[in-house]
Amino acid sequence: xxxxxxxxxxxxxxxxxxxxxxLNAVDIAVIAIYFAIVIYIGFYLKGSTNTSEEFFMAxxxxxxxxxxxxxxxxxxxxxxxxxxxxxxxQYGILATHWYWIGAIPAMLFLGIVMMPFYYISRTHSVPGxxxxxxxxxxxxxxxxxFAFMTVLMSGINMYSMAIVMKVVLGWDLNFSIWVSSxxxxxxxxxxxxxxxxxxxxxxFLLIWLGALLIPILxxxxxxGWNNLKTQIAHRMGTTDYMHLxxxxxxxxxxxxxxxxxxxxxxxxxxxxxxxxxTDFLVVQRVLSANNLRSxxxxxxxxxxxxMLVPFIVILPGLxxxxxxxxxxxxxxVAVVTGQHSYNEVLPLMLVRYCGPGLLxxxxxxxxxxxxxxxxxxxxxxxxxxxxxxxxxxxxxxASDSHYVAMGRWCTFIGVLxxxxxxxxxxxxxxxxxxxxxxxxxxxxxxxxTVILGMLWKRATxxxxxxxxxxxxxxxxxxxxxxxxxxxxxRYVALSVDAKAMAEDMYRALWSWLVCVIVTIVVSYMTQxxxxxxLEGLVYGATKIPEEHDDHWYQKPIVWAGVIAATFIVxxxxxx
Amino acid sequence: xxxPISIWFFSGVLFLIYGVIITAQGIWELSxxxxxxxxxxxxxxxxxxxxxMAIGGLIYTIxxxxxxxx
Numbered sequence: 001x002x003x004x005x006x007x008x009x010x011x012x013x014x015x016x017x018x019x020x021x022x023l024n025a026v027d028i029a030v031i032a033i034y035f036a037i038v039i040y041i042g043f044y045l046k047g048s049t050n051t052s053e054e055f056f057m058a059x060x061x062x063x064x065x066x067x068x069x070x071x072x073x074x075x076x077x078x079x080x081x082x083x084x085x086x087x088x089x090q091y092g093i094l095a096t097h098w099y100w101i102g103a104i105p106a107m108l109f110l111g112i113v114m115m116p117f118y119y120i121s122r123t124h125s126v127p128g129x130x131x132x133x134x135x136x137x138x139x140x141x142x143x144x145x146f147a148f149m150t151v152l153m154s155g156i157n158m159y160s161m162a163i164v165m166k167v168v169l170g171w172d173l174n175f176s177i178w179v180s181s182x183x184x185x186x187x188x189x190x191x192x193x194x195x196x197x198x199x200x201x202x203x204f205l206l207i208w209l210g211a212l213l214i215p216i217l218x219x220x221x222x223x224g225w226n227n228l229k230t231q232i233a234h235r236m237g238t239t240d241y242m243h244l245x246x247x248x249x250x251x252x253x254x255x256x257x258x259x260x261x262x263x264x265x266x267x268x269x270x271x272x273x274x275x276x277x278t279d280f281l282v283v284q285r286v287l288s289a290n291n292l293r294s295x296x297x298x299x300x301x302x303x304x305x306x307m308l309v310p311f312i313v314i315l316p317g318l319x320x321x322x323x324x325x326x327x328x329x330x331x332x333v334a335v336v337t338g339q340h341s342y343n344e345v346l347p348l349m350l351v352r353y354c355g356p357g358l359l360x361x362x363x364x365x366x367x368x369x370x371x372x373x374x375x376x377x378x379x380x381x382x383x384x385x386x387x388x389x390x391x392x393x394x395x396x397x398a399s400d401s402h403y404v405a406m407g408r409w410c411t412f413i414g415v416l417x418x419x420x421x422x423x424x425x426x427x428x429x430x431x432x433x434x435x436x437x438x439x440x441x442x443x444x445x446x447x448x449t450v451i452l453g454m455l456w457k458r459a460t461x462x463x464x465x466x467x468x469x470x471x472x473x474x475x476x477x478x479x480x481x482x483x484x485x486x487x488x489x490r491y492v493a494l495s496v497d498a499k500a501m502a503e504d505m506y507r508a509l510w511s512w513l514v515c516v517i518v519t520i521v522v523s524y525m526t527q528x529x530x531x532x533x534l535e536g537l538v539y540g541a542t543k544i545p546e547e548h549d550d551h552w553y554q555k556p557i558v559w560a561g562v563i564a565a566t567f568i569v570x571x572x573x574x575x
Numbered sequence: 576x577x578x579p580i581s582i583w584f585f586s587g588v589l590f591l592i593y594g595v596i597i598t599a600q601g602i603w604e605l606s607x608x609x610x611x612x613x614x615x616x617x618x619x620x621x622x623x624x625x626x627x628m629a630i631g632g633l634i635y636t637i638x639x640x641x642x643x644x645x
Contacts, residue, residue: 198582357600
């Protein structure tokens, strides 16, 4: 959910300075072993991906744990980690909101409320659900937007990886782009979604093992959490860096320039619900679960791990405030002075504590994060293209093996488009801003369409289509308005003190509201579908299968309650 | 005929290999300390972190090794 451009800006165009990390033979061996394993997994899984259900949906055989880890891992890319560690250095513990309120409630809502409808409808994708609920127009609109934005995002991810590898390791851009793209194309084309999921689970474990030493050793160096708080307060001259909510009563009281209403309603209710419940990249992982209970448990397990991620992302940023002997600076200053920028905080902390071997492990975790991000994008692209564009509009009656072949070719073509995008972005960085923005335009209104479709029987085909179109149009309009006249931000975010982060939150909120209002108004003006046609698609018209758990502690609702309670307690502790 | 290999087996093998390599590197550094040691080098994180990875990896490798189908 972070804009990679925010981080990339820290690397792209930087003055020439020594690479941050020097690898030795042991580190290179650690990286090489990772590549060997992932390619082997691709070849190994090829034998079990013969049907479209196996290739695109991993045979719907994943356990709750595998689907859950893959679900959370699809969002745990290296740019996220490095970007948010930098944000923690810059803004303090406020950055944690993107991991807690910006994820946990939405993930629990997906597991408890929405998953039954996705799963019972046996849809292959989110556009597929929209087709069942609102018809082909809405499906086409969402599928085309999603497919092209996803493959472009993959290219941006690829370019981001190449830039970071160049700055951190001194690797050549072309080498990084081609090695990563060939590897990803091989293992996704061979093993399909199952291969992507396996690698996401590996990546998740690698990130934890590679990054967990930083907070452990950092806290030892600082002398514990209380000493860390004291040292940061002393160094920064304020205690604002260590509070989640108490500084958000006004835009100017906190370094992010955000207000609690934006965090709660924009981030917590619209952006995060839009991303975690309707972005097919993450939802596809849960759809691969082996039964409804696993499908409901997967996002809940994911939420539990997501809640822990600040320990390896936010805490290193805070520790850097205390232990680094020099100050990190914003990108524009770093370009002029050659100092390190905020976003280099994670590699800097890695180098500080990790010697040969451990350093290779940390770098492998970063590479794995980038590659699994690309694989996630490419596998989701292949699914949506094959099922929701090619199979829905271009060739409706092909054989199953034809669709599998199309999926494999799509993977290669998707990777090639990504490579092309990576080179395009290299020569015109502004393209990246537009692609990022386009992606965000679509997610918030899509959540409005999907949630009304699932929870409101009266929502009609025309209502869904025009609501989605109007919401997306609103997001584009607001974005263009602020881009043309930066002063317009005061109207969009409702305050003269609002900053860029607040713009994203309020733009999402308004576009979602417009989508919901237009959907409701148009639905009341048009004829609803008979209730019998909504069976399995809408709350109130669907009989949810009863789950027969042997013990109370096996019920998804119990674990969702535990996660929710922990979430509330953590927010109070760090208030 | 063997049952399909679990992702946990792959994870176990990978971390077992990594654990052995990192622990060996840590032990080697006891007799050949680096010219520019990392902060808290005295804690020898490579040895215990690598050791933990190797033990965890070994447990997973054994527990999730593919069995012959009955």
